[in-house]
Amino acid sequence: MNRFDQSIAQPAGNTLAVNKVIRNTYMLLSATLVFSAVMATVSIATAMPPMTYLVSLIVSMLLGMFVLPRTANSASGIGVIFLITGLMGFGLGAVLSLYLQLPHGPQTIATALGGTGVIFLGLSGYALTSRRDFSFMGGFIFSGMMVMMVAIIANLFLQMPALQLAIAGGVMLLMSGYILFQTSQMMNGGETNYINATYGLYIAIFNIFISLLQLLGIFGDD
Amino acid sequence: MDNLWLQIGAAVVFGMMLFFIYPNAKHWMKNAPKAQQGDWMAALLPLAAVVGFVILLIFLVR
Numbered sequence: 001m002n003r004f005d006q007s008i009a010q011p012a013g014n015t016l017a018v019n020k021v022i023r024n025t026y027m028l029l030s031a032t033l034v035f036s037a038v039m040a041t042v043s044i045a046t047a048m049p050p051m052t053y054l055v056s057l058i059v060s061m062l063l064g065m066f067v068l069p070r071t072a073n074s075a076s077g078i079g080v081i082f083l084i085t086g087l088m089g090f091g092l093g094a095v096l097s098l099y100l101q102l103p104h105g106p107q108t109i110a111t112a113l114g115g116t117g118v119i120f121l122g123l124s125g126y127a128l129t130s131r132r133d134f135s136f137m138g139g140f141i142f143s144g145m146m147v148m149m150v151a152i153i154a155n156l157f158l159q160m161p162a163l164q165l166a167i168a169g170g171v172m173l174l175m176s177g178y179i180l181f182q183t184s185q186m187m188n189g190g191e192t193n194y195i196n197a198t199y200g201l202y203i204a205i206f207n208i209f210i211s212l213l214q215l216l217g218i219f220g221d222d
Numbered sequence: 223m224d225n226l227w228l229q230i231g232a233a234v235v236f237g238m239m240l241f242f243i244y245p246n247a248k249h250w251m252k253n254a255p256k257a258q259q260g261d262w263m264a265a266l267l268p269l270a271a272v273v274g275f276v277i278l279l280i281f282l283v284r
Contacts, residue, residue, distance in 0.1 A: 138250030220283035
């Protein structure tokens with residue numbers, strides 16, 4: 001079953017179940033982020049080449065498309081999500097190694113990391129406290145993702161800095177919207193699987209971090 | 223040359239992702255509940271805050 005195939009959000013019938021999904025999602029998300037950071041550190045320490053990023057991304061996307069949907073309802077789904085996030089962290093390490101060589105690289109990385117944390121916590125907090133249903137944004141977000149995907153494929157070959165900038169900005173906004181959408185889905189009973197919810201939020205955080213890193217790198221003159 | 227094959231591989235996987243997302247995009251465009259009055263404003267406000275925050279971060283690293 002496709003992991004995005006969620007029902008339209010309905011008022012939660014069982015508050016306890018909803019709270020359990022939210023609690024499990026944030027616990028698993030924290031664990032995967034820590035694991036990802038450890039793998040990124042390993043990647044930096046072993047000085048992995050830049051191509052590691054693309055290879056890790058390809059493998060993790062394939063796992064996310066074909067393996068995770070088949071295992072998300074079982075305990076093995078937890079192993080798969082750690083495999084995916086570990087791989088993505090390992091790939092990220094290769095990019096961070098490049099940034100660390102820049103004059104203001106460490107500062108850029110720290111700012112992007114802090115900024116990503118503030119954006120995620122702010123948006124999640126807003127969605128949780130406002131208790132609004134953001135499922136009306138579903139069509140806009142998924143069609144926006146498709147447009148971004150086409151732009152990313154084009155820029156793999158065109159390598160245009162201006163298009164890269166536009167993609168980074170677009171992805172940042174779309175993923176911010178996705179955090180609102182996914183959090184409200186969890187709250188309103190539209191998403192009942194915490195592994196799928198964790199995967200969605202992890203991807204959003206990862207993309208926001210990468211986009212922010214690019215934007216700060218470009219505008220910070222690095 | 224290796225890099226070109228890697229780019230082609232990435233393009234293929236991103237293309238597959240397009241097919242993966244398409245049914246969901248179609249589903250949500252058809253079945254998503256209509257936004258009530260104030261819904262878009264409630265969504266655009268935090269997104270505008272994100273834009274402002276990113277601009278602030280850019281000024282901080284310059």
